[in-house]
Amino acid sequence: MKIAVPKEQADGETRVSATPETVKKFIALGADVAVEAGAGEGAAIADAAYAAAGARVGDRAQTLAGADIVLGVQGAEPAGLSGVAPGAWVVAGLNPFGERARVDAYAAAGLEALAMEFMPRITRAQSMDILSSQSNLAGYKAVLDAAAEYGRAFPMMMTAAGTVSAAKAFVMGVGVAGLQAIATARRLGAQVSATDVRSATREQIMSLGAKPIFVENVAGIEGEGSGGYAGEMSPEYQAAQAELLSGHLAKQDIVITTALIPGRPAPRLISDAQVATMRAGSVIVDLAVESGGNVEGAVAGEVVERHGVKIVGHRNVAGRLPADASALFSRNLYNFLNAFWDKEAGRPVLDAEIGDAVRLTTSGQVVNARLLGA
Structure with missing residues (x-):
């Protein structure tokens, strides 16, 4: 069983899908590991x-030759995977909805994505x-990016020259990234508030010492939506939320949207x-900018200024912390393959619950129910 770790080809991708730590663990399972x-x-x-x-380090062709499993952070283009074994697995973040043509190409190439x-x-x-591990880092980095653009201090400071007021930070969306953003902004000394359409997040917000901002008297989502994400809200809720948030946003110095x-x-x-x-000098960090953006005027890959407010739209925010992001991502991949490793077969054998959920293609066909129903 050969596992290949090619160099990422996507522009600006700093992460890597295996570290020396996980290479050792794969070899301990009996795998041969090749790294570009x-x-x-x-x-x-x-x-x-x-x-x-213990890895064999070589050029791309040597790394991919005969590989049974190809690891990746972002999925490689099928044309760039020549030389792998027939039916090889491509295990990576594949952006299935956004890169459907690439998924079809994996199927046509006989790869199991x-x-x-x-x-x-x-x-x-x-x-x-991987979504949780990378979102956790993105939420942390988003606050640091905001602090870097904000022309004032975060904490209240009492000095002989006078008092500096604490920054007011508002987190919109309380998933993994949002919770980490709340915790980080609090550690930096900001006054933090947060909101989410899922009413069950109120207690999570309060547990981190932030103030919950919620629409009252209009039903939101109770608990988690599908897959831990929120769903789309009713027009009534959206209107009530817009009215509530407009007044709150005008008082904020830092806003993180997730x-x-x-x-x-x-x-x-x-x-x-x-x-x-919002007052001049305020900062908004849009963590959803690569998916269309939560903020009107946000531009992917740029920091723009509108009405005196900076809107930060960095791409691949987790990748701005490449060492830690790679360490966590590579452990996610190892934990996945290790959980299904069959010692007798000398390779992982997936079960239906997780295998059917993550498998996009097999035997030349797109087989994932989420994609086929999209």
């Missing part, structure tokens, strides 16, 4: 470290969940008119 030279450069991992862990972001939100799969709906454009949470009500 330079694969870990973005995450400050030298080729020598992979070699010391396993999308790690389709990992079911169940207890035994928590250690395999709302995503799988398979659909990100919901619009902040309009240009609402941005105009």
Whole structure:
């Protein structure tokens, strides 16, 4: 069983799908691991470290030749996987809804594509969940990015020259990224408030010492939506939320938006008119900018200024912390394959619950129910 770790080809991708730590663990299972030279450069991992862990380091062709499993952070283009074994697994973040043509190409190439972001939100799969591990880092980094753009201090400071007021930070969307953003902003000394359409998150917000901002007297979503995400809200709720948030946004210095709906454009949470009500020098970080954006005027890959407010739209925010992001991502991949490793077969054998959830293609066909029903 050969596992290949090619260098990521996507623009700006700094992460790598295996570290020397996980290479050692795969080898301990009996796998042969090949790493493309330079694969870990973005995450400050030298080729020598992979070699010391037992991997064979070579060029791309050598790495992929005969590979049974190809690991990735972002899925490689099928045309760039020549030389792999027939029916090889591609195990990575594959963006199935956004890259449907690539999924079809995996099927046409006879590859078995396993999308790690389709990992079911169940207890035994928590250690395999790339969305949670990467969102956690993104929520943290979003606050640091906001602090870097904000021209004032976060905490209240009492000095001989006078008092500096604490920044007011507002987190919109209280999933993994939002919860980490709340905790990070609180640690930096900001006064933090947060909101979500899922009413069950109220207690989570309060447990972190933040103030919950919720629409009253209009039903939201009780508990979690599908897969741990919120669903789309009724027009009545959206109108009530817009009215409530408009007044609150005008008083905020920092806003972090994190709302995503799988398979659909990100919901619009902040309009240009609402941005105009915020005071000059305020900062908004849109973590959903690559999915269409929560903020009107946000531009993927750029920091723009509208009405004196900076709107931060960095791409691949978790990848801005490449060493930690790679460490967590690679452990997710190892935990997934290790959980199903069959010692007699010398390879992982998936079960139906998780296998059917993550498998996009097999035997030349697209087989995932979520894609076929999209």
